[in-house]
Amino acid sequence: MILWxxxxxxxxxxxxxxxxxxxxxxxxxxxxxxxxxxxIDVNYMPRTMVNEDKLFGEDRxxxxxxxxxxxxxxxxxxxxEGEGTFVSNFGLEVRDQITLTVSKRRWAELSxxxxxxxxxxxxxxxIYFPLTDGLFQVLAVTDTNTFFQTGSLQTFDLVCELFAxxxxxIDTGIEEIDDIEVQQSFxxxxxxxxxxxxxxxxxxxxxxxxxSAKTGEVAKWDATTRYLYLxxxxxxxxxxxxxxxxxxxATGTYETKQTTDEAVETLAQIEAGTTDTxxxxxxxxxxxDSVLDFTEGNPFSEGTNY
Numbered sequence: 001m002i003l004w005x006x007x008x009x010x011x012x013x014x015x016x017x018x019x020x021x022x023x024x025x026x027x028x029x030x031x032x033x034x035x036x037x038x039x040i041d042v043n044y045m046p047r048t049m050v051n052e053d054k055l056f057g058e059d060r061x062x063x064x065x066x067x068x069x070x071x072x073x074x075x076x077x078x079x080x081e082g083e084g085t086f087v088s089n090f091g092l093e094v095r096d097q098i099t100l101t102v103s104k105r106r107w108a109e110l111s112x113x114x115x116x117x118x119x120x121x122x123x124x125x126x127i128y129f130p131l132t133d134g135l136f137q138v139l140a141v142t143d144t145n146t147f148f149q150t151g152s153l154q155t156f157d158l159v160c161e162l163f164a165x166x167x168x169x170i171d172t173g174i175e176e177i178d179d180i181e182v183q184q185s186f187x188x189x190x191x192x193x194x195x196x197x198x199x200x201x202x203x204x205x206x207x208x209x210x211x212s213a214k215t216g217e218v219a220k221w222d223a224t225t226r227y228l229y230l231x232x233x234x235x236x237x238x239x240x241x242x243x244x245x246x247x248x249x250a251t252g253t254y255e256t257k258q259t260t261d262e263a264v265e266t267l268a269q270i271e272a273g274t275t276d277t278x279x280x281x282x283x284x285x286x287x288x289d290s291v292l293d294f295t296e297g298n299p300f301s302e303g304t305n306y
Contacts, residue, residue: 017151018151019151019152020152021150021151023150024150024151024152024154027150027154028103028104028105028154031103031154031155032103032105032106034073035071035072035073035101035102035103035106036071038073039071039072039073039074039101040071040072040074040130040131041069041070041071041130042069042070042071042072042100042127042128042129042130043067043068043069043127043128043130043172043174043177044067044068044069044070044110044121044125044126044127045064045066045067045125045126045127045128045135045170045172045177046064046066046112046114046117046122046125047059047062047063047064047122047124047125047126048062048063048064048065049062050062050063061167061168061169062124062168062169063168063169063170063171064126064168064169064170064171064172065169065171065172066112066172067128067172067173067174067177068110068112070102070106070107070110071102071106072100072101072102072127072158073100073101073102074098074099074100075099075100075101075157076098076099095161095162096161096162097139097159097160097161097162098129098136098160099157099158099159099160100127100157100158100160101155101156101157101158102121102155102156102158103154103155104120104143104153104154104155104156105154107120107121107156120141120143120156121138121141121156121158122138122141123138123139123140123141124137124138125137125138126138126163127158127160128174128176128177133176134162134163135162135163135165135177135180136160136161136162136163137160137161137162137163138158138159138160139159139160139161140158140159141156141157141158141159142156142157142158142159143156165180165181165184165185167185167186167232168181169181169232178204181231182203182204182219182220182231182267183266183267183268184266184267184268185219185231185232185266185267186231186265186266187219187220187229187230187231187265187266187267187270188216188229188230188231188233189227189228189229189270190227190228190229190230190237190243190254190256191225191226191227191228191254191255191256192226192227192228192243192252192253192254192255193226193252193253193254193255194226194252194253195223195226195252196221196245196248196250196251196252197250197251197252198249198250199245199248199249199250200221200223200248200250201218201221201228201245201248201250201252202218202221202245202247202248203218203219203220203221204217204218205217205218205245205246205247205248206218206245206246206247207228207230207243207244207245207246208243208244208246209237209238209241209242209243209254210241210242210243210244211238211240211241211242212235212236212237212238212241214233214234214235214236214237215233215234215235216230216231216232216233216234216237217230217231217232218230218245219231219267220267226252228243228252229267229270231267237254238254239254239255239256240253240254240255241253241254242254
């Protein structure tokens with residue numbers, strides 16, 4: 001007697017219901033090899049919370065201090081998805097999205113620590129995408145699927161959106177990535193009385209005011225104009241105080257303030273000679289400084305513990 005359904009059954013030599021079976025490991029190895037052949041190398045950057053808002057789960061002063069290379073597969077075959085480029089009430093916005101696939105086994109080999117990141121990627125982390133020289137933020141991590149083979153899922157799907165930089169600190173030690181912070185951070189410009197001695201300020205080093213003890217990070221030093229461009233300021237320097245570089249030990253006297261106390265221009269805008277005419281941030285800050293007193297501390301701002 002011949003059973004008519006015998007030829008329709010799944011392969012009896014494969015275990016579809018076990019855990020960590022040889023069949024599952026074989027399929028996982030094939031998937032890893034496929035991603036290595038057809039994927040691209042990206043830099044995964046975990047987010048470090050500095051002052052998290054427990055109510056909204058957000059942190060306006062997040063830091064990205066680590067970067068590790070891993071191969072991922074691009075699932076979007078027809079280019080970027082998402083809402084794309086459009087004009088909203090806040091001006092021109094770009095919301096390109098991309099879905100990346102990464103092997104679970106290869107992810108575990110990265111050995112990230114904290115916040116269960118050793119088990120899976122987390123929303124809010126960044127991925128440096130070399131094809132566009134840009135950053136994408138992880139919006140969602142898909143670790144389950146209705147359809148999968150051999151009783152287990154061997155990959156994560158990461159839904160990512162083009163990252164809108166908003167003064168987060170990026171310090172990975174990789175020049176191409178760290179330069180995004182230097183170019184896109186809001187800078188304050190200080191004119192020195194003379195060229196620094198004994199050396200010169202170095203990009204990335206911390207500068208400290210001798211009187212105020214406030215600090216800033218060097219984005220650029222222009223020897224021609226004697227302009228010192230700083231980002232990540234912790235306060236306001238006093239005119240006339242001596243600024244000292246932590247690495248170069250160069251010193252210079254702060255003579256003239258070239259910007260408002262609240263920085264509203266990026267280094268990229270200054271070097272390109274462009275201004276934000278849509279929002280007029282620079283003009284608003286300049287006019288506001290002559291009307292409002294911003295020297296008093298605000299207990300409701302992100303920079304406090306209230």
